[in-house]
Amino acid sequence: MAQQGETMGRIIELINVSKEYLQAGDNTRQALADINLGIGAGELVGIAGMNGSGKTTLARLLNALLLPSSGKVLINGMDTTEPGYQQEIRRQVGMVFQNPDNQIINPIVDEEVAFGAENLNLSPAEVRRRVNWALEAVGLSDLCYHAPHLLSGGQKQRLAVAAALAMRPECLVLDEPTSMLDQPGRRKLLKCLLQLNREHHLTIIMISHCMEELAVADRLIVLHEGAVHMDGPPWVVFSSPQFTALGLKPPPIASITGSLVRQGHQIDKKIVTLEQMVEYLCP
Amino acid sequence: MSFIELRQVEFCYPRQSSPAVTDINLKLEKKAITAVVGPNGSGKTTLTRLIIGILPPDKGEIYLTRSPLARYTLAEVGARIGYIFQNPDLQLFCPSVAEEIAFGLSRAGQGPQWIKEKVDFFLEYFELDGYRNSFPMHLSQGEKQRLAIAAVLAHEPEYLILDEPTIGLDAFRKKQLVEYLHKVAGLGRGMLLVSHDMAFVNKLAERLISMENGRIQSDSERRGRLLNEG
Amino acid sequence: MKVDPRSKMLLVICISGLALIYNNPLQLALLLAVSLALLGAFRFDIGMIGGYLRPLVSLLLILFLIQCLFTKGGQVWLTIGQLELVSSAGLIAGASVVLRILVVVNSAMLLTTCSSRDFVLGLIQWKVPYEIAFMVSIALRFLPLFRDEMQNVITAVQLRGVELKKVAWGEKISMYRTLIFPVVYRTMLKAQQLSIVMEARGFRAYPRRTYLRRLDLYWADYVIMSLALTVTVILLVGQIL
Numbered sequence: 001m002a003q004q005g006e007t008m009g010r011i012i013e014l015i016n017v018s019k020e021y022l023q024a025g026d027n028t029r030q031a032l033a034d035i036n037l038g039i040g041a042g043e044l045v046g047i048a049g050m051n052g053s054g055k056t057t058l059a060r061l062l063n064a065l066l067l068p069s070s071g072k073v074l075i076n077g078m079d080t081t082e083p084g085y086q087q088e089i090r091r092q093v094g095m096v097f098q099n100p101d102n103q104i105i106n107p108i109v110d111e112e113v114a115f116g117a118e119n120l121n122l123s124p125a126e127v128r129r130r131v132n133w134a135l136e137a138v139g140l141s142d143l144c145y146h147a148p149h150l151l152s153g154g155q156k157q158r159l160a161v162a163a164a165l166a167m168r169p170e171c172l173v174l175d176e177p178t179s180m181l182d183q184p185g186r187r188k189l190l191k192c193l194l195q196l197n198r199e200h201h202l203t204i205i206m207i208s209h210c211m212e213e214l215a216v217a218d219r220l221i222v223l224h225e226g227a228v229h230m231d232g233p234p235w236v237v238f239s240s241p242q243f244t245a246l247g248l249k250p251p252p253i254a255s256i257t258g259s260l261v262r263q264g265h266q267i268d269k270k271i272v273t274l275e276q277m278v279e280y281l282c283p
Numbered sequence: 284m285s286f287i288e289l290r291q292v293e294f295c296y297p298r299q300s301s302p303a304v305t306d307i308n309l310k311l312e313k314k315a316i317t318a319v320v321g322p323n324g325s326g327k328t329t330l331t332r333l334i335i336g337i338l339p340p341d342k343g344e345i346y347l348t349r350s351p352l353a354r355y356t357l358a359e360v361g362a363r364i365g366y367i368f369q370n371p372d373l374q375l376f377c378p379s380v381a382e383e384i385a386f387g388l389s390r391a392g393q394g395p396q397w398i399k400e401k402v403d404f405f406l407e408y409f410e411l412d413g414y415r416n417s418f419p420m421h422l423s424q425g426e427k428q429r430l431a432i433a434a435v436l437a438h439e440p441e442y443l444i445l446d447e448p449t450i451g452l453d454a455f456r457k458k459q460l461v462e463y464l465h466k467v468a469g470l471g472r473g474m475l476l477v478s479h480d481m482a483f484v485n486k487l488a489e490r491l492i493s494m495e496n497g498r499i500q501s502d503s504e505r506r507g508r509l510l511n512e513g
Numbered sequence: 514m515k516v517d518p519r520s521k522m523l524l525v526i527c528i529s530g531l532a533l534i535y536n537n538p539l540q541l542a543l544l545l546a547v548s549l550a551l552l553g554a555f556r557f558d559i560g561m562i563g564g565y566l567r568p569l570v571s572l573l574l575i576l577f578l579i580q581c582l583f584t585k586g587g588q589v590w591l592t593i594g595q596l597e598l599v600s601s602a603g604l605i606a607g608a609s610v611v612l613r614i615l616v617v618v619n620s621a622m623l624l625t626t627c628s629s630r631d632f633v634l635g636l637i638q639w640k641v642p643y644e645i646a647f648m649v650s651i652a653l654r655f656l657p658l659f660r661d662e663m664q665n666v667i668t669a670v671q672l673r674g675v676e677l678k679k680v681a682w683g684e685k686i687s688m689y690r691t692l693i694f695p696v697v698y699r700t701m702l703k704a705q706q707l708s709i710v711m712e713a714r715g716f717r718a719y720p721r722r723t724y725l726r727r728l729d730l731y732w733a734d735y736v737i738m739s740l741a742l743t744v745t746v747i748l749l750v751g752q753i754l
Contacts, residue, residue: 051452152323358672
């Protein structure tokens with residue numbers, strides 16, 4: 001499939017990347033096989049795939065938490081396997097994980113956000129500035145002095161985003177950030193991420209099982225058994241029969257649009273979210 | 284009389300200003316599939332913990348087949364009601380999958396052959412055959428969940444409570460879970476499902492209870508089950 | 514009144530130090546009273562002390578008995594036939610050991626009255642390397658997690674229909690031995706996830722790091738610290754002479 005992001009500056013490149021894991025009894029499990037991928041600055045990318053398709057492995061390769069068994073992962077031209085670059089790569093690619101509780105390091109919200117910036121040895125004034133900016137960007141400014149473990153799941157995840165933002169990353173990778181959240185928590189987190197992408201031009205890569213969330217992405221990549229099977233705008237991916245063949249279900253709105261298009265109705269085939277549908281029906 | 288009954292139950296976690304659940308009046312029947320839905324913080328999990336007896340109510344009474352719950356030990360309740368935690372990790376503690384299912388079965392005094400047959404049955408029923416000797420923590424989320432359900436069912440409880448069983452599962456595995464739970468219901472057991480996933484709940488529940496802010500907001504029956512969608 | 518964790522640390526060191534030197538149950542009892550008073554002053558929930566001490570009760574009893582039976586001297590209180598079992602010196606020694614442990618444990622609880630971050634900051638500003646101070650605070654954070662996991666496993670075992678109270682001692686011990694494994698495993702898993710997050714946020718990326726906050730010593734701290742030091746020195750000198 002066409003690799004997008006070629007006209008924009010590519011900040012992430014995977015070249016022939018494979019990753020194997022050793023298992024008991026000298027078996028190896030192939031988590032990723034020969035992946036070639038490029039992600040441009042400012043893109044909002046969704047990654048979907050069944051459990052075990054390699055999504056988490058891919059995410060961890062992006063900030064040198066894991067190194068490829070073969071091939072290269074380049075972040076702004078820096079090779080993740082070079083030890084000298086790892087610190088800078090980790091600063092440039094922020095990560096948010098699935099479990100909100102296992103990401104809290106400090107007992108106060110602002111200290112939690114400051115942790116990353118402090119590790120960069122910036123001046124205290126600069127650290128404070130970044131903390132304020134990050135908390136503002138995720139909408140948690142008034143919880144500045146609260147204890148993180150008393151926040152709701154959604155707030156904790158936004159806190160994790162703020163903590164990553166304090167390092168001024170170029171890209172944010174989120175591994176199933178909403179799977180442990182309820183509806184309101186999810187919505188707020190997604191709104192926050194969308195804002196960060198549209199207003200602050202932060203590149204965002206999000207792994208999710210929830211197709212409604214991925215429908216707002218610029219680009220949707222579908223992994224299956226360690227390989228990239230689909231890569232394109234969500235409306236193209238959802239409407240392709242290959243999508244369901246891979247064991248995934250498109251969001252309801254996309255299904256409706258697809259049915260209407262197939263029945264010959266005049267409807268914009270790019271509609272995949274509820275907002276888009278509402279806007280189309282009642283402009 | 285109902286299998287489980289709650290009267291005017293209220294519970295407040297220590298150091299919290301407002302109660303997690305208040306004014307709960309509920310009757311649950313043994314053979315029915317009931318769902319409790321509501322946003323995070325609405326008190327759903329607290330409700331299940333009260334029913335199973337992990338938490339004692341601050342006010343009100345809870346009855347299990349006519350007797351007050353307080354008279355039962357946790358083990359006695361566990362023998363009658365199987366509880367599947369939101370995080371299956373919390374209830375898996377044996378070195379292998381087969382041992383996990385077999386745990387506690389020796390108490391029935393039926394001999395090793397009987398235990399072996401049971402373990403074999405459940406391994407096959409829940410498609411965990413290939414993992415017989417694996418370490419439970421190495422299984423995927425969906426597999427751990429099936430294991431937890433199998434391990435609990437091996438004790439043949441009369442009723443099941445499942446707390447948010449769909450977390451971390453993709454669409455395919457959620458569908459699988461619905462099928463497994465239908466199978467379990469086919470074995471003649473009722474259950475209480477707690478979930479914030481309405482699509483999942485709609486495929487299984489005959490009765491829907493919604494909670495918000497610690498109170499029951501609505502409680503409705505559904506005539507027959509919805510037809511399964513693809 | 515906000516007291517710097519360093520003042521509290523100094524208090525703990527002073528009180529524990531005195532406890533190790535004193536041999537007299539009366540002095541130790543006074544020290545215990547002082548430590549309890551301090552706990553109250555720093556708004557430690559006195560009710561929690563029972564929770565901390567309960568697991569120690571059997572240990573303390575054993576130690577008391579050992580000291581009591583094996584220290585001879587003074588007036589004899591209990592004999593069996595020709596054997597002198599309990600003497601006044603024994604009782605005093607036993608009481609001293611128990612009280613000493615109680616004083617040390619209680620004063621250590623003073624440290625729990627400051628937040629883990631303050632504790633780390635205090636250590637750092639006393640020139641303890643960051644990694645060590647951080648390790649201490651993470652360990653403090655993980656202890657309750659460990660306890661929670663243990664509780665979870667016990668609940669899970671009971672929910673499988675196993676009545677723990679009715680299990681024979683021998684079987685119970687072997688059961689606990691097998692159960693400790695998932696507890697440790699899961700706590701380790703949490704620790705591993707946390708360490709991944711820390712790495713992702715640049716932990717130890719550079720040789721030096723800044724700190725958002727500084728702990729400053731106020732007059733209350735200077736008063737407490739100088740009082741503690743002076744009193745301790747006086748008492749020490751008094752004891753030696």
